[in-house]
Amino acid sequence: MGGGRKRRRDGSEAPSIHPRNRYAAAAPDFAALAELYPSFRPFVSVSERGRASVDFTDFSATRELTRVLLLHDHGVNWWIPDGQLCPTVPNRSNYIHWIEDLLSSILIPPISSSSGRVRGFDIGTGANCIYPLLGASLLGWSFVGSDVTDVALEWAKKNAENNPHLTELIEIRNANAASLSSESEAIVREPIRENVLEPAEDVAMPKPPVLVGVLKESESFDFCMCNPPFFWLQLGLRREHGAFQVLKSTEAFFLASKLSCKIDTLSFSVDVTLSDEQTEAAILHGDDYGGSLKESSAKLQSVVKGVSFRITVFEQIPGTLLIKGSLLNKALSGTFSSLFSQLEDTLRMECPSKAR
Numbered sequence: 085m086g087g088g089r090k091r092r093r094d095g096s097e098a099p100s101i102h103p104r105n106r107y108a109a110a111a112p113d114f115a116a117l118a119e120l121y122p123s124f125r126p127f128v129s130v131s132e133r134g135r136a137s138v139d140f141t142d143f144s145a146t147r148e149l150t151r152v153l154l155l156h157d158h159g160v161n162w163w164i165p166d167g168q169l170c171p172t173v174p175n176r177s178n179y180i181h182w183i184e185d186l187l188s189s190i191l192i193p194p195i196s197s198s199s200g201r202v203r204g205f206d207i208g209t210g211a212n213c214i215y216p217l218l219g220a221s222l223l224g225w226s227f228v229g230s231d232v233t234d235v236a237l238e239w240a241k242k243n244a245e246n247n248p249h250l251t252e253l254i255e256i257r258n259a260n261a262a263s264l265s266s267e268s269e270a271i272v273r274e275p276i277r278e279n280v281l282e283p284a285e286d287v288a289m290p291k292p293p294v295l296v297g298v299l300k301e302s303e304s305f306d307f308c309m310c311n312p313p314f315f316w317l318q319l320g321l322r323r324e325h326g327a328f329q330v331l332k333s334t335e336a337f338f339l340a341s342k343l344s345c346k347i348d349t350l351s352f353s354v355d356v357t358l359s360d361e362q363t364e365a366a367i368l369h370g371d372d373y374g375g376s377l378k379e380s381s382a383k384l385q386s387v388v389k390g391v392s393f394r395i396t397v398f399e400q401i402p403g404t405l406l407i408k409g410s411l412l413n414k415a416l417s418g419t420f421s422s423l424f425s426q427l428e429d430t431l432r433m434e435c436p437s438k439a440r
């Protein structure tokens with residue numbers, strides 16, 4: 085029965101799937117989907133007892149699963165390039181329904197819009213554009229989705245445009261463009277510390293544009309949502325590859341890319357810092373921002389020196405590691421995104437996944 089609570093390993097109760105979630109009554113049927121979609125078939129294995137499963141540590145498998153679920157159950161055409169965050173449809177649908185509950189509760193007064201349509205703002209919509217696509221297809225909501233990397237902006241737009249019935253409902257905005265047009269101020273602030281193990285020293289970085297400058301003066305929204313701006317990579321490893329080895333491979337990867345990095349074996353993190361010349365080259369060659377030379381120089385002036393990005397390795401469950409990439413210098417988002425996807429390829433080669 086959908087909506088039942090699952091027990092975690094520590095005995096506590098895990099949040100249940102929302103009762104209106106399409107997958108609340110029954111989880112996706114991998115075998116049936118494999119029958120219908122030949123491209124999904126190679127990713128489904130069937131055990132001796134006849135149970136069909138998918139390797140959730142294999143990016144290609146989870147991407148294909150997301151693609152067929154969005155197509156089959158939601159009539160949505162969808163794709164993302166390698167290295168981009170792949171969302172799980174049942175999980176992301178929960179958030180849409182939880183927001184729906186909040187909006188219908190007395191906690192949140194309705195914001196009247198002329199169209200009478202619910203309007204949401206999705207900070208960091210990603211290449212996958214998942215929340216706008218689900219909100220629009222499930223409930224007819226309209227969305228503005230923002231992002232800062234070229235690849236996310238390009239694919240979020242493609243994902244909206246490849247669904248003519250939803251295109252009108254989804255607008256994608258470049259938060260970087262907003263920061264350049266609205267005189268971004270450089271500030272020194274604490275790094276985002278969502279893991280207690282992260283070092284506590286302050287990091288100099290430009291203030292990231294999140295809402296200010298991205299929203300228009302006259303606009304109103306019924307809600308705003310955000311899945312934090314980190315990049316995650318999940319690696320299912322063979323027994324002999326531990327977190328320490330992955331950390332060392334990460335360090336070696338950045339050193340081989342001629343970047344300065346500092347490994348911290350206590351917090352299992354690697355801080356990567358680009359030299360002034362590397363930062364300048366990255367920005368002036370416009371790898372992360374397709375703007376004009378004038379915009380590039382404005383961006384260059386807004387850059388504050390310091391740690392550029394941080395990679396942290398976590399052991400999620402024995403044999404499965406999560407590698408989190410945090411962008412600390414927003415001016416380098418494209419460089420970061422591209423390096424993170426190269427790091428992913430390197431780690432997948434050096435620390436192969438568990439055999440299926």
Ligand SMILES: C[S@@+](CC[C@H](N)C(=O)[O-])C[C@H]1O[C@@H](n2cnc3c(N)ncnc32)[C@H](O)[C@@H]1O
Nearest residue numbers: 208209210230231232259292293311312313314
């Ligand atoms: C963890 S991904 C989430 C993607 C998608 N919303 C999801 O839930 O699968 C976070 C996204 O936030 C973007 N991001 C980072 N800083 C941002 C900012 N200041 N404004 C908008 N997006 C940002 C990143 O480029 C990345 O695409």
